[in-house]
Amino acid sequence: MKVSVFHTPELVPSEQIPDCAIVIDVLRATTTMATALAAGAEAVQAFSSIDELMRVSEQWPSDKRLRAGERGGSKVPGCDLGNSPLDCTAEVVQGRRLFISTTNGTRCLERVQGAGTVLAAALVNRSTVVQYLLEHQPETVWIAGSGWEGSFSLEDTVCAGAIIHSLISHFPHQADALDKLAANDEVIGAAALYTQWQNHLLELLQFASHGKRLLRLGCYADLEYCAQTDVLDILPFQKEPGLLIAHYGNG
Numbered sequence: 001m002k003v004s005v006f007h008t009p010e011l012v013p014s015e016q017i018p019d020c021a022i023v024i025d026v027l028r029a030t031t032t033m034a035t036a037l038a039a040g041a042e043a044v045q046a047f048s049s050i051d052e053l054m055r056v057s058e059q060w061p062s063d064k065r066l067r068a069g070e071r072g073g074s075k076v077p078g079c080d081l082g083n084s085p086l087d088c089t090a091e092v093v094q095g096r097r098l099f100i101s102t103t104n105g106t107r108c109l110e111r112v113q114g115a116g117t118v119l120a121a122a123l124v125n126r127s128t129v130v131q132y133l134l135e136h137q138p139e140t141v142w143i144a145g146s147g148w149e150g151s152f153s154l155e156d157t158v159c160a161g162a163i164i165h166s167l168i169s170h171f172p173h174q175a176d177a178l179d180k181l182a183a184n185d186e187v188i189g190a191a192a193l194y195t196q197w198q199n200h201l202l203e204l205l206q207f208a209s210h211g212k213r214l215l216r217l218g219c220y221a222d223l224e225y226c227a228q229t230d231v232l233d234i235l236p237f238q239k240e241p242g243l244l245i246a247h248y249g250n251g
């Protein structure tokens with residue numbers, strides 16, 4: 001297995017396709033997707049455009065759909081929800097399809113949707129992603145952070161590092177595991193970031209520029225939730241381009 005990390009969707013190479021692409025948007029799109037599926041949503045359908053979300057979801061029975069739209073951290077008018085994972089309770093999402101469009105996360109998903117396998121990862125479901133990689137051993141793995149409008153984000157890179165850190169803990173020869181796994185320098189950087197911050201993830205999210213943006217919007221509870229590691233046994237797995245369903249670690 002060879003792993004590459006790309007900090008933003010823009011940095012993901014367009015001329016190749018990996019066996020497995022892992023999309024990360026810790027704050028908050030992939031955390032919300034994992035939470036919605038864990039709470040019983042039928043599926044998550046992601047769109048880069050709000051207009052397209054509205055058009056496609058209109059064809060779905062209204063009692064079986066939820067429209068979640070976020071721009072700049074705030075809920076898009078006309079949608080049922082914004083992008084807070086805390087809104088995705090079983091009472092709200094059970095048996096419904098979540099149609100979602102966010103500033104960066106859904107755009108990142110679109111960027112890698114042609115990969116052999118596409119998974120959505122966050123800190124909350126890190127262990128299921130690692131379990132999938134260990135079981136399926138894809139040859140080439142790309143981990144793509146969503147960043148913020150083309151810029152690096154600490155929270156996505158620390159999550160990439162959390163995945164790499166856990167993955168190499170399963171290698172028999174620890175000493176050269178990182179070197180064997182890494183296909184680019186970003187992998188080493190992400191692992192180092194996680195090693196430094198693994199016991200202070202909430203603090204790191206508060207240092208992050210998007211974390212600060214969410215704090216200004218009064219979303220401290222979202223940061224607290226998104227900073228948790230390995231609390232959801234769910235793996236959002238792309239069934240067809242843009243459509244994610246729940247796939248358990250050993251499913």
Ligand code: 3SL
Pocket residue numbers: 025027028029030070072073074083084102103104105106146214
């Ligand atoms: O950028 C995104 O896709 C969102 O996750 C941003 S927010 O956390 O909902 O503000």
